[in-house]
Amino acid sequence: EDKVVQSPLSLVVHEGDTVTLNCSYEVTNFRSLLWYKQEKKAPTFLFMLTSSGIEKKSGRLSSILDKKELFSILNITATQTGDSAVYLCVGRGSTLGRLYFGRGTQLTVWP
Amino acid sequence: DAGVTQSPTHLIKTRGQQVTLRCSPKSGHDTVSWYQQALGQGPQFIFQYYEEEERQRGNFPDRFSGHQFPNYSSELNVNALLLGDSALYLCASSLEWTNNNEQFFGPGTRLTVL
Numbered sequence: 001e002d003k004v005v006q007s008p009l010s011l012v013v014h015e016g017d018t019v020t021l022n023c024s025y026e027v028t029n030f031r032s033l034l035w036y037k038q039e040k041k042a043p044t045f046l047f048m049l050t051s052s053g054i055e056k057k058s059g060r061l062s063s064i065l066d067k068k069e070l071f072s073i074l075n076i077t078a079t080q081t082g083d084s085a086v087y088l089c090v091g092r093g094s095t096l097g098r099l100y101f102g103r104g105t106q107l108t109v110w111p
Numbered sequence: 112d113a114g115v116t117q118s119p120t121h122l123i124k125t126r127g128q129q130v131t132l133r134c135s136p137k138s139g140h141d142t143v144s145w146y147q148q149a150l151g152q153g154p155q156f157i158f159q160y161y162e163e164e165e166r167q168r169g170n171f172p173d174r175f176s177g178h179q180f181p182n183y184s185s186e187l188n189v190n191a192l193l194l195g196d197s198a199l200y201l202c203a204s205s206l207e208w209t210n211n212n213e214q215f216f217g218p219g220t221r222l223t224v225l
Binding site for chain 2: 004034036040041042043044045048088098099100101102103104
């Protein structure tokens, strides 16, 4: 059964801290690994990773994929209160566009 | 350029009733996927529509049905509502389901079944 597992499920940090969110996946005919940020309702796209070992970076956020170990991490440096959200890790299989979501990591950043 | 829109934003129904949720995809997108997100869980895939046909389906009962119109908008219908159907229903659109294209999500419809 295809699945995506995220850890931790919940994380509380102070502004300025660095956090690492973990994601392991088992997705048939894996195509890509995506990260989304969900603040209130609509998840917003952060990264799509298709190749191992190539870091994707956007400002203070970065992510990398390990296709051998079926693992990805999302790093956020110098966290801000605006980073408080649920971060969803998503596996995409085959060519049908179906997404397999993890439960998400609830990140809370205190001022 | 309008993104993905959904209506209504909130809905309250009672057990046994039927509900229809609507989604308009991002301009230029032709594929619509529906997801159910229960409280504290990640979204679960319900089904996907492309060229007015259901292309694939997740593990949801036949009470969940859908439709896609020629303008690519879509509806999700749920019959014989159960308490467990209470959730946020998300619609996502993309271009060409055959490719590894990003899916854009709408704001969702919060369904509460009493």
